[in-house]
Amino acid sequence: MKVLILGVNGFIGHSLATRILADTDWEVAGMDLESDRVRGLLENPRMRFLEGDIAIHREWIEYHVKRSDVVLPLVAIATPATYVTNPLGVFKLDFEENLRIIRYATAYNTRVVFPSTSEVYGLCPDRAFNEFTSNLVMGPIDKQRWIYACAKQLLDRIIWASGEQEGLRFTLFRPFNWIGPGLDDIDSAKEGSSRVVTQFLGHLLRREPLQLVAGGHQRRSFTYIDDGIEALMQILRNENGVADRQIFNIGHPGNDCSIRELAEHMRGIVAEQPGYEDVRHASLTGDVSEAEYYGEGYQDMPCRVPDVSNARTRLGWEPQVDLDTALRKTIAHYVGREAVACPTG
Ligand code: UGA
Numbered sequence: 001m002k003v004l005i006l007g008v009n010g011f012i013g014h015s016l017a018t019r020i021l022a023d024t025d026w027e028v029a030g031m032d033l034e035s036d037r038v039r040g041l042l043e044n045p046r047m048r049f050l051e052g053d054i055a056i057h058r059e060w061i062e063y064h065v066k067r068s069d070v071v072l073p074l075v076a077i078a079t080p081a082t083y084v085t086n087p088l089g090v091f092k093l094d095f096e097e098n099l100r101i102i103r104y105a106t107a108y109n110t111r112v113v114f115p116s117t118s119e120v121y122g123l124c125p126d127r128a129f130n131e132f133t134s135n136l137v138m139g140p141i142d143k144q145r146w147i148y149a150c151a152k153q154l155l156d157r158i159i160w161a162s163g164e165q166e167g168l169r170f171t172l173f174r175p176f177n178w179i180g181p182g183l184d185d186i187d188s189a190k191e192g193s194s195r196v197v198t199q200f201l202g203h204l205l206r207r208e209p210l211q212l213v214a215g216g217h218q219r220r221s222f223t224y225i226d227d228g229i230e231a232l233m234q235i236l237r238n239e240n241g242v243a244d245r246q247i248f249n250i251g252h253p254g255n256d257c258s259i260r261e262l263a264e265h266m267r268g269i270v271a272e273q274p275g276y277e278d279v280r281h282a283s284l285t286g287d288v289s290e291a292e293y294y295g296e297g298y299q300d301m302p303c304r305v306p307d308v309s310n311a312r313t314r315l316g317w318e319p320q321v322d323l324d325t326a327l328r329k330t331i332a333h334y335v336g337r338e339a340v341a342c343p344t345g
Helices: 009-021 058-067 080-083 087-108 146-166 195-204 225-237 257-270 277-281 290-294 309-315 323-341
Strands: 002-006 027-032 046-050 071-072 111-115 170-175 210-213 219-221 246-250 256-258 284-288
Touching: 002 009, 002 058, 009 027, 009 225, 027 058, 071 087, 080 087, 080 146, 080 210, 080 290, 087 111, 087 146, 111 146, 111 225, 146 170, 170 225, 170 257, 195 210, 195 257, 195 323, 210 257, 210 290, 219 225, 219 257, 225 246, 225 309, 246 309, 256 257, 257 284
Parallel strands: 002 027, 002 071, 027 046, 071 111, 111 170, 170 246, 210 284
Antiparallel strands: 219 256
């Protein structure tokens, strides 16, 4: 099988490419702006890579969509701070550039495995979000945070319609707060520049206080990358067409926790690492408001638990990695790196 991964150097992209090259005889073609995470894969004869921008190298993309069996358009801005500070940039990259790829796939009859998002459920009041029964509930227009979820939702709908009207073969998957090695760059000190686990970890390793936005009562279901990649492998294998025209929540309902609990848990794990014992006293600041932290265009969702019965039934998939293990594996990756540059702080 020939797999095209756009955004192959990203968190999901590089993890998936690594797994494919290790466990299958499939070929991978990939494009990304950067290559640091995939460097170890570039010598593999089944890996083809172009360092470039999906907005510029359109001919390369069209050629590879045409010759591939499946395309994963993984290029997107996925950090909430950017939804608020640069909503048009999010729309252009996450929506417009990806729409072009969906159109190529439709024209050349290439299967699409598209990353929707847990964010499409928004403020849905359901206890657990279901792909086919939950309503997708978004906030007002001046809350620009929703432009990401809105862009993804419209692409979900376009892909679905392209399947019905034009025969596009597709699967939509919805990651629920996937975490793991290579998630974001923790060396970037800017507030809100990465997702919460890497943001907190950077602060802990630099001995900075953790900011619990609006008290940290909001909840997320964190999912270890290996569980996510296992689901993606089942989707790519697509035995007997089980994943065709399907939507799959890929998350770990058992790892639901509040952001405050997450902060306390991470602080405890980091303080167990040699040289970081003092981190157990790191302060958790709970009085920063959403508007202060992210800006007026931000709005949060109080909870986000996936119903994974569709993935369980169709893919035979079940998340395996509990929160403690997922955090320990993620932290070990970054502490190993940080310890080289800054052994005891
Ligand atoms: C994320 C991103 O939108 C995407 O990466 C993705 O589509 C989706 O969720 C997903 O992975 O399922 P969110 O969970 O809100 O959205 O992103 P985080 O930046 O990880 O924030 C999680 C929570 O932690 C938010 O409530 C945020 O306010 C809080 N937070 C974040 C803090 O309390 N303190 C911080 O320093 C950073």
